[in-house]
Amino acid sequence: MQYLPNILFVIALVLGIGFFAKNVKRLSRNIKLGRDVDVSDNKPQRWKNMAKIALGQTKMVVRPIAGFLHIIVYVGFVIINIEVLEIILDGILGTHRVFAPLGALYDFLIASFEVLAFLVIVAVVIFWLRRNVIKLQRFLKPEMKGWPKKDGNLILYIELVLMFLFLTMNAADYQLQQLNVAHYTKAGMFPVSQFIAPLFEGLSTSTLILIERTAWWLHILGILAFLNYLYYSKHLHILLAFPNTYYGSLRPQGQFDNLESVTNEVKLMMDPDADPFAAPVEDDAGEPEKFGASDVSDLNWVQLLNAYTCTECGRCTSECPANQTGKKLSPRKIMMDTRDRLEEVGKNIDANKGKFTDDGKQLLNDYITPEELWACTSCNACVEACPVSIDPLSIIMDMRRYLVMEQSAAPTDLNNMMGNIENNGAPWPFNQMDRLNWVEEN
Amino acid sequence: MSNEIKVPTMAELSAAGQQPEVLFWVGCAGSFDDRAKKITKAFVKLLNKANVNFAVLGTEESCTGDPAKRAGNEFLFQMQAVTNIEVMNAYEIKKVVTACPHCFNTIKNEYPGLGGNYEVVHHTQFLKQLLEEGKISVEGGKFKGKRITFHDPCYLGRANNVYEAPRDLIRKLDAELVEMKSCKSRGLCCGAGGAQMFKEPEKGNKDVNIERTEQALETQPEIIAAGCPFCNTMMTDGVKNKEKEASIAVMDIAELIATAEDL
Numbered sequence: 052m053q054y055l056p057n058i059l060f061v062i063a064l065v066l067g068i069g070f071f072a073k074n075v076k077r078l079s080r081n082i083k084l085g086r087d088v089d090v091s092d093n094k095p096q097r098w099k100n101m102a103k104i105a106l107g108q109t110k111m112v113v114r115p116i117a118g119f120l121h122i123i124v125y126v127g128f129v130i131i132n133i134e135v136l137e138i139i140l141d142g143i144l145g146t147h148r149v150f151a152p153l154g155a156l157y158d159f160l161i162a163s164f165e166v167l168a169f170l171v172i173v174a175v176v177i178f179w180l181r182r183n184v185i186k187l188q189r190f191l192k193p194e195m196k197g198w199p200k201k202d203g204n205l206i207l208y209i210e211l212v213l214m215f216l217f218l219t220m221n222a223a224d225y226q227l228q229q230l231n232v233a234h235y236t237k238a239g240m241f242p243v244s245q246f247i248a249p250l251f252e253g254l255s256t257s258t259l260i261l262i263e264r265t266a267w268w269l270h271i272l273g274i275l276a277f278l279n280y281l282y283y284s285k286h287l288h289i290l291l292a293f294p295n296t297y298y299g300s301l302r303p304q305g306q307f308d309n310l311e312s313v314t315n316e317v318k319l320m321m322d323p324d325a326d327p328f329a330a331p332v333e334d335d336a337g338e339p340e341k342f343g344a345s346d347v348s349d350l351n352w353v354q355l356l357n358a359y360t361c362t363e364c365g366r367c368t369s370e371c372p373a374n375q376t377g378k379k380l381s382p383r384k385i386m387m388d389t390r391d392r393l394e395e396v397g398k399n400i401d402a403n404k405g406k407f408t409d410d411g412k413q414l415l416n417d418y419i420t421p422e423e424l425w426a427c428t429s430c431n432a433c434v435e436a437c438p439v440s441i442d443p444l445s446i447i448m449d450m451r452r453y454l455v456m457e458q459s460a461a462p463t464d465l466n467n468m469m470g471n472i473e474n475n476g477a478p479w480p481f482n483q484m485d486r487l488n489w490v491e492e493n
Numbered sequence: 494m495s496n497e498i499k500v501p502t503m504a505e506l507s508a509a510g511q512q513p514e515v516l517f518w519v520g521c522a523g524s525f526d527d528r529a530k531k532i533t534k535a536f537v538k539l540l541n542k543a544n545v546n547f548a549v550l551g552t553e554e555s556c557t558g559d560p561a562k563r564a565g566n567e568f569l570f571q572m573q574a575v576t577n578i579e580v581m582n583a584y585e586i587k588k589v590v591t592a593c594p595h596c597f598n599t600i601k602n603e604y605p606g607l608g609g610n611y612e613v614v615h616h617t618q619f620l621k622q623l624l625e626e627g628k629i630s631v632e633g634g635k636f637k638g639k640r641i642t643f644h645d646p647c648y649l650g651r652a653n654n655v656y657e658a659p660r661d662l663i664r665k666l667d668a669e670l671v672e673m674k675s676c677k678s679r680g681l682c683c684g685a686g687g688a689q690m691f692k693e694p695e696k697g698n699k700d701v702n703i704e705r706t707e708q709a710l711e712t713q714p715e716i717i718a719a720g721c722p723f724c725n726t727m728m729t730d731g732v733k734n735k736e737k738e739a740s741i742a743v744m745d746i747a748e749l750i751a752t753a754e755d756l
């Protein structure tokens with residue numbers, strides 16, 4: 052009986068981490084559905100970007116209020132993990148405050164956790180007010196209805212509850228320490244929970260232990276549950292922001308990739324000496340190369356990683372000129388649609404013994420409409436605004452490529468423009484031979 | 494004001510066995526659009542004044558392919574690119590200057606992957622250098638104290654991080670540079686990029702150029718400066734839409750400098 056709590060704890064831990072590992076496997080399987088892309092270049096710069104953008108949060112503070120509050124929650128999260136480590140060790144070993152022998156350092160650590168927990172509570176309350184009372188524009192866009200809205204609030208509630216449990220646990224512990232109850236080592240400093248402690252004054256030792264244990268268990272079980280909630284939530288960004296900023300584009304924002312498959316064909320077309328029969332007949336699979344993207348599997352894996360990383364903050368959308376002027380396009384929605392479709396494809400694969408079975412749907416039309424795609428000015432404001440190096444524009448461009456090169460479905464005006472370039476070397480119907488006329492004109 | 498300008502072509506120079514220091518890439522707008530042609534001329538006047546050894550491709554120049562690429566037509570883009578690169582490589586071009594941020598971005602960033610490697614500068618960067626080298630000057634103070642706001646072209650600013658050259662030039666005019674609420678890396682598009690110039694905008698509450706013009710008007714400028722022929726058109730239309738064309742001019746940086754120089 053004596054070891055029952057330890058055994059239960061280990062079971063909970065194994066289950067929690069096991070489920071999480073399963074989700075991570077699913078996540079990586081889904082991301083790998085994307086096309087390969089070479090991101091092995093310039094490692095020093097990539098590490099630097101990750102350190103600056105994900106670790107250093109440099110892009111968050113472009114919006115100072117949200118940025119500052121976010122840094123509090125972020126630092127709180129990182130530091131409180133040290134506390135979680137102690138909880139896990141205590142849980143397995145049946146000890147209590149196993150790090151207590153650190154003495155003064157320990158007191159300082161516990162004190163700083165408490166202060167941070169308090170600041171996190173303040174930040175979370177402000178975040179909640181911004182979402183639900185002040186009603187910031189960018190949280191009210193059509194794509195934020197339903198689950199995304201609930202998800203955003205749920206995260207805040209969970210964080211709030213976890214922080215309160217942590218402080219309650221400490222308050223009860225503090226009382227027990229005062230009463231010299233065995234097992235409750237005198238350790239730690241409680242600058243915040245000392246204000247909760249008086250509520251527990253006069254309670255019996257057993258009630259205090261009950262409170263302390265309940266808070267302790269709920270705290271750690273909550274953390275394990277939260278870990279498994281990540282996969283289904285925009286909160287996944289707390290993990291993926293790191294790889295995502297590492298793999299983020301290093302090119303100038305205006306530089307779009309030159310499709311290699313097109314380069315090969317253009318070379319053949321332009322080279323009078325090329326032997327058309329020497330051209331390799333498609334690729335190995337025998338499937339003709341598809342130009343552009345109509346579904347998630349046509350995107351590359353960095354774009355899919357982007358979709359899972361999106362925090363739905365809407366900074367991209369609020370900077371988007373098309374969105375600001377009331378067009379249907381919202382770069383955030385592009386990312387959310389991509390993730391939703393990818394999840395759907397993943398579930399389809401799981402349900403069909405590891406093979407995707409055509410479901411008559413795709414990213415184009417079923418999720419993202421041509422009207423959205425054609426509203427983009429390729430201005431890169433969304434890319435610039437994203438605090439975690441997501442590139443919605445690259446998905447928009449790949450889908451336009453599909454519309455134009457596979458379906459010849461460009462708006463008429465654009466077809467005229469392209470016809471002019473083809474025939475006259477200018478987007479307007481002027482003769483190339485007149486290109487120098489401006490010199491003579493007045 | 495003289496209208497005499499010297500515009501040598503690459504073909505002429507090469508026939509005479511000469512190689513210019515820099516190729517001026519005029520671009521489609523600069524060659525054909527009536528408003529943009531004025532920018533082209535202003536820039537050429539400055540080049541002439543500074544005795545820059547330059548040439549244009551003239552009838553050998555063709556669209557860079559930028560609007561085709563942004564519309565999604567990678568085939569057409571690469572056909573244009575490969576053709577242009579062949580011409581430029583045949584002339585052994587080393588350095589290119591252009592007044593169009595779209596040509597600038599495409600030749601600078603997208604041509605190298607297809608075999609076209611050149612040093613590419615935007616005309617504002619080039620003019621800034623000429624000014625610093627003392628080859629042109631902006632004495633006289635025509636614009637002294639005038640309120641000028643600068644609209645950042647997406648393909649110059651965000652796309653390539655050129656923010657300061659045009660601003661430095663405006664400051665050199667002794668003008669009062671006033672910034673819009675969205676500027677530099679947070680600048681708002683004029684609405685023309687990504688091939689939007691060539692089609693009707695999607696349905697919305699407002700056109701993008703109107704929104705941007707409103708931001709510009711908030712600064713109560715006498716002049717809205719631009720560094721892109723497309724932005725210039727969009728902002729000019731916006732100012733007309735607001736019936737402010739009598740009091741507010743939309744001018745390219747090259748035109749500002751040329752006017753200051755009395756060219």
Ligand code: SF4
Nearest residue numbers: 371427428430431433
């Ligand atoms: S690049 Fe397109 S989607 Fe992104 S902000 Fe500009 S217009 Fe909007």
Ligand code: SF4
Nearest residue numbers: 361362364365367437
């Ligand atoms: S793409 Fe980036 S900026 Fe846009 S909502 Fe997602 S995380 Fe925010």
